[in-house]
Amino acid sequence: MFKGSIVAIVTPFKNGKFDEEAYGKLIEWHISEGTNAILPCGTTGESATLEYKEHYRVIETAVAVVNKRVPVIAGTGANSTEETIEMTKTAKKLGADGSLLVCPYYNKPTQEGVYRHYEKIAKSVDIPIVLYNVPGRTALNILPSTIARLAEIENIVALKEATGDMKQASEIIRLCGDKMTLLSGDDFTTFTLMALGGKGSISVSANVIPKRVSEMCALMNEGKVNEARDVHYSMELLNGALFYETNPIPVKTALAMTGRIEEEFRLPLCEMSEPNKEKLKNVLKTYGLI
Numbered sequence: 001m002f003k004g005s006i007v008a009i010v011t012p013f014k015n016g017k018f019d020e021e022a023y024g025k026l027i028e029w030h031i032s033e034g035t036n037a038i039l040p041c042g043t044t045g046e047s048a049t050l051e052y053k054e055h056y057r058v059i060e061t062a063v064a065v066v067n068k069r070v071p072v073i074a075g076t077g078a079n080s081t082e083e084t085i086e087m088t089k090t091a092k093k094l095g096a097d098g099s100l101l102v103c104p105y106y107n108k109p110t111q112e113g114v115y116r117h118y119e120k121i122a123k124s125v126d127i128p129i130v131l132y133n134v135p136g137r138t139a140l141n142i143l144p145s146t147i148a149r150l151a152e153i154e155n156i157v158a159l160k161e162a163t164g165d166m167k168q169a170s171e172i173i174r175l176c177g178d179k180m181t182l183l184s185g186d187d188f189t190t191f192t193l194m195a196l197g198g199k200g201s202i203s204v205s206a207n208v209i210p211k212r213v214s215e216m217c218a219l220m221n222e223g224k225v226n227e228a229r230d231v232h233y234s235m236e237l238l239n240g241a242l243f244y245e246t247n248p249i250p251v252k253t254a255l256a257m258t259g260r261i262e263e264e265f266r267l268p269l270c271e272m273s274e275p276n277k278e279k280l281k282n283v284l285k286t287y288g289l290i
Contacts, residue, residue: 001128001157002071002098002181003199003221004036005214007206008044010252011058012261018054020061022261027065029260034214035206038062041075042100043137044204044248049266056090063095073130077102081117088125098128100160100202105138111146122153129155130202134162134185144168148175160185160202166192173197187213187239191232194220205239207251208258208289241283244276253280257290 007030012019027038040062041047041055050058059074066072074096076087081104088099104117122129131150135141141163150156161169162185169189173182173196182198184190190201190213199221206213212235219228242250249265253272256263257280263271272280284290 002037002073002130002183004201004217005034005206005210006037006039006073006183006200006202007035007210007213008039008042008202008204009062010207010248010255010261011041011045011047011050012252012255013264013266014262016264018050018058018061019262020057023058023061024065026255026260027062030206030210031066031069033210034218035070035210036200036214036217037071037073037097038066039073039075039100039202042202043075043102043134044207044251045075046248046266046269047075049269052087055087056094059091059096060094071097073098073100075100075102077104077132079104079107081120084117085121085124088121088127088129092125092127096127098130098157099125100130100132102132102134103138103140103142105140108140111143114140114142115146115149118150118156119153122155126155128157130158130160130183131156132160132162132185134160136162141168144171144175147172147180151176151180157181158183161193161198162186164189166196169193169198170196187235187242191216191220191228194228195225204242204247204251205235208242208254208284209235209238209287237283238287241280244280245272250276250280253277254284254289257281257284 012022074091158181184193184201216231
């Protein structure tokens, strides 16, 4: 259902408010560059600092601008099951085609608790669900055995896998087969994960070089591994630069440098240090982006 290059799109701000005009222009650019789906309100979209009304407005704006040309997968995950259900129901009412649900964070449930969390949401909201496993932020790894159980639930259709662990990715594909679409949640590992059988990427780098990310995913899905490998290596320098500091600080800074958004963040995120900003600028020059 969801494959190819899915951009975990930034949320632009201007004078402390959601910049709808810049957001609309970003989405139009992504569609013209071949991005296969738009994902508002993910980690890269600074969802943790969006107020509820803002969160819903960002989703609503994405749905309206996209106008059914590509899927919109709304980030609606929280560490409370009931809160997640409410947000996911609202996203569906707003017209989202799917929902990305981060693994519950901070409260560290057991694997059984994780299963019941997702099971209850899936039974409560009739919308395609993408699980999101990112232990580096949640302090909890969804084990392959738990993912295999969840794959049996009809509207749980995909997993954003951001562990960077290819052994785990391989085990997930072996256990789930075609019941679960595996998507990379880490631009460094997209090529490798797709070589194992993944179908695409929920990408940070696609914010800056959407055409290249889309091209690599398309080549891999067409079985053109050698050509895809070349594109993979061509992106490595930028992939690294976009993580000089905590995501999404570098990617928003890069987009500001290229004139697409204002360089504005929500505390506790703040602007890049000057040395890292200069390094990022040099990388963007290498790619001919500025």
